Amino acid sequence: MLIARGARSSYAHGPGPVWGEADRRATQAFQRAQGWTGADADGIPGRRTWDLLSTGRGKDVTAAGPASHGVPGYPGRQYFRPGRSNDHITRLGAQLVKKGFGRFYDRGPGPHWGEADRRAVEAFQRAQGWRGGAADGYPGPETWRRLFA
Known part of the structure; x- marks a missing residue:
């Protein structure tokens, strides 16, 4: 956890x-x-x-900036929730498409968090071998790191 x-x-x-x-x-x-x-x-x-x-409540440990391995810093769990709209969601969606997990988007990723985003993240997490709560469809720091690595 x-x-x-x-x-x-x-x-x-x-x-x-x-x-x-x-x-x-x-x-x-x-x-x-x-x-x-x-x-x-x-x-x-x-x-x-x-x-x-x-x-899953509370604040995540966040990096102050890009990690040493060149992955952009994880912005925080609060950006990826139903009803949220921001550039981090667009960036996440674009990376999911780039990595081959874009089949859930009808028109491509955008700034509004939706079911397509959640399903694409979940598919990516399952591709990592994660199951149960580890594949909940919401990006945490490890999902972010692996997605952008």
Whole structure:
């Protein structure tokens, strides 16, 4: 869940089955993204942290700019929701088309988030081998990174 919320840079090799320092750093990055400081951002997933992570609420960990690998910085989950309209949606849709996931668009991608966008993102996520909640059709930081890589 932490990687899906933007904390991939905390892991050198990805999360594993045993809690470690990378997990603490990733949790702390997520907590700081919520605006928490001090003991509230200790890197230990307490009740508030777990609630935000497990429900998809709260703010994602965001990069300040393009990542070192040349992928444009993920703008944040809030830009990709029903009723939203912005340039990030257009950019996402254009990249989905470029990567071969444009079959859901009747007239091509545009700035308004719609079912075609969600279905195209879901198809891309499933092509990554993701299932269940990991393939929900809403781009998180890892979907964004892989799509633009």
